[in-house]
Amino acid sequence: MAAFIESGWEYLITHFSEFQLASVGTFLLHESVFFLSGLPFMVLERAGFFSKYKIQSKSNTFDAQGRCVLRLMFYHICVNLPVMLASYPVFKRMGLRTTLPLPPWDVVLTQILFYFILEDFLFYWGHRVLHTKWLYKHVHSVHHEYATPFGLTSEYAHPAEILFLGFATILGPALTGPHLFTLWLWMVLRVLETVEAHCGYQFPWSLSHYIPLYGGSHFHDYHHRVLYTKSGNYSSTFTYMDWLYGTDKGYWKVKALEGDAKQS
């Protein structure tokens, strides 16, 4: 497996420059993973499949889904792509490299775990601030336009919020000066995590059933369906920050009531 990945990587670095891989390559990888993982949930919602695993009984209209996709494509091309092009020199200064051999798996996985923890911490506080009156009204309300989220709404946000989220995502890699392979793997896992958190479905195989302290779709769906002053559940990946600062109390209360209602 490692040899297969290394030969694929060798192909990339002999056919493309480091700049092309780090900017356009990162953009294309992000778009592919984001839309390929998010679009199936839109289809499920339209077709009504797996409805017993749907968290909310409400569904989005076709127009609402389409508006989300068009706006996302516009923001990805006009905000994400220029940021990726412009941030290459910064990453280069911080030690980004594309050379072989690829870093050992223990280094890759330790760095990615660090990125997840740092991003979750920054996201928690940034997200809490975004729920103050002025910032919510002028910035964060865009992300909350969809009270019944579906996978692609994970990146549906005001450009200022896209920049903040981007900062929280790339600070870890910038600090550790990673190999581009590590950066790509981190980005893929982070996109899959946030798409799942917004997917609107809680399956028996959802990661939150198996990974301790992992938030997942049920945890974040609650954040979208209640009034912004009461939402809580501000973390992106884990649950411990909300537990530590008591911002998950409403969620656990509602979850307990839902459990009681099911049993009676």
Ligand SMILES: [Zn+2]
């Ligand atoms: Zn929010």
Ligand SMILES: [Zn+2]
């Ligand atoms: Zn959200």
